[in-house]
Amino acid sequence: MAKKMLPLSKVYGLLEPGPVLLLTTAKDEQTNVMTMSWQTMLEFDPPTLACVISEQSYTFDLLTDTLECVLNIPTVALAEQVVGCGNCSGRTTDKFMAFSLTAVAASRVRAPLIDECYASIECKVIDTSMVDVYNLFVLEGRKAWIDPSISDPRTLHHRGKGAFMVAGETIKLPSRKK
Amino acid sequence: MAKKMLPLSKVYGLLEPGPVLLLTTAKDEQTNVMTMSWQTMLEFDPPTLACVISEQSYTFDLLTDTLECVLNIPTVALAEQVVGCGNCSGRTTDKFMAFSLTAVAASRVRAPLIDECYASIECKVIDTSMVDVYNLFVLEGRKAWIDPSISDPRTLHHRGKGAFMVAGETIKLPSRKK
Numbered sequence: 001m002a003k004k005m006l007p008l009s010k011v012y013g014l015l016e017p018g019p020v021l022l023l024t025t026a027k028d029e030q031t032n033v034m035t036m037s038w039q040t041m042l043e044f045d046p047p048t049l050a051c052v053i054s055e056q057s058y059t060f061d062l063l064t065d066t067l068e069c070v071l072n073i074p075t076v077a078l079a080e081q082v083v084g085c086g087n088c089s090g091r092t093t094d095k096f097m098a099f100s101l102t103a104v105a106a107s108r109v110r111a112p113l114i115d116e117c118y119a120s121i122e123c124k125v126i127d128t129s130m131v132d133v134y135n136l137f138v139l140e141g142r143k144a145w146i147d148p149s150i151s152d153p154r155t156l157h158h159r160g161k162g163a164f165m166v167a168g169e170t171i172k173l174p175s176r177k178k
Numbered sequence: 179m180a181k182k183m184l185p186l187s188k189v190y191g192l193l194e195p196g197p198v199l200l201l202t203t204a205k206d207e208q209t210n211v212m213t214m215s216w217q218t219m220l221e222f223d224p225p226t227l228a229c230v231i232s233e234q235s236y237t238f239d240l241l242t243d244t245l246e247c248v249l250n251i252p253t254v255a256l257a258e259q260v261v262g263c264g265n266c267s268g269r270t271t272d273k274f275m276a277f278s279l280t281a282v283a284a285s286r287v288r289a290p291l292i293d294e295c296y297a298s299i300e301c302k303v304i305d306t307s308m309v310d311v312y313n314l315f316v317l318e319g320r321k322a323w324i325d326p327s328i329s330d331p332r333t334l335h336h337r338g339k340g341a342f343m344v345a346g347e348t349i350k351l352p353s354r355k356k
Contacts, residue, residue, distance in 0.1 A: 018196010
């Protein structure tokens, strides 16, 4: 998928609508993919966000070790992969291989971009002080990529137990706010 | 709008998809409404979540004072009110009156429910330790309400500068996860 760089100041517009994300991590020869819905923006620019990652997950181990990851945004075309990645562990499954996902080298972190996702945000962990209590990591986006051909991405929004709302139309109202 | 109680264990399914929320607060005779998109779940049950509230907002003052609020979930029918509430301050505007919203008494907190919203979650602030650094409040849901006649709510999902994605269809995939 041909992607272009997205200014970091525009990343909030990708994450605010609450899409399911595929978070990638890497350490040595190991890579992993985790399905994630528990994240929020904290600051606009540089884009800063907080996300919850279970301490039982393989991603938790890789992330606490490397302090780097990529947030990839899938659309409904990847719905089966999204659920598949959420239902197995990277400790026993090579998820890139199992779900036919293509790893592409990132530029600022060692975790890979997922080529099939319409957007990706390369992130560094900048604060782990809330991990002990809430498994909450604070990330800062360092580089972002987007497929410029997709203006209204049909992102997935988890409603629980495998049910996903698929993004519908976009409406525009006059507003003075970001 | 006739609402029924929603078990607290199901609240995550309302918030995970990332809808715009109308957060209400109250102190003495003052009430306020704030439009909000920066929130994430932290725990399933009791439903625990984190949300970012600007320290410049009137809501920040009311919330730090009372440690109570209600998260109300609007649908596209309230799009103009959502933008309107986001573009003025409760210090100078009675938003319930200005935007023809109906305040209904909550049962566990003094902040009101917004009758026109399809769901509402009464919350207590349980942790303010991250407010100084990130304006991040940790809330616990104590009681939740939903309009049982709406199964696929057309919630709003902010994409920035007055653009909102409107919730589309819901798809269901087999999954072992919550």
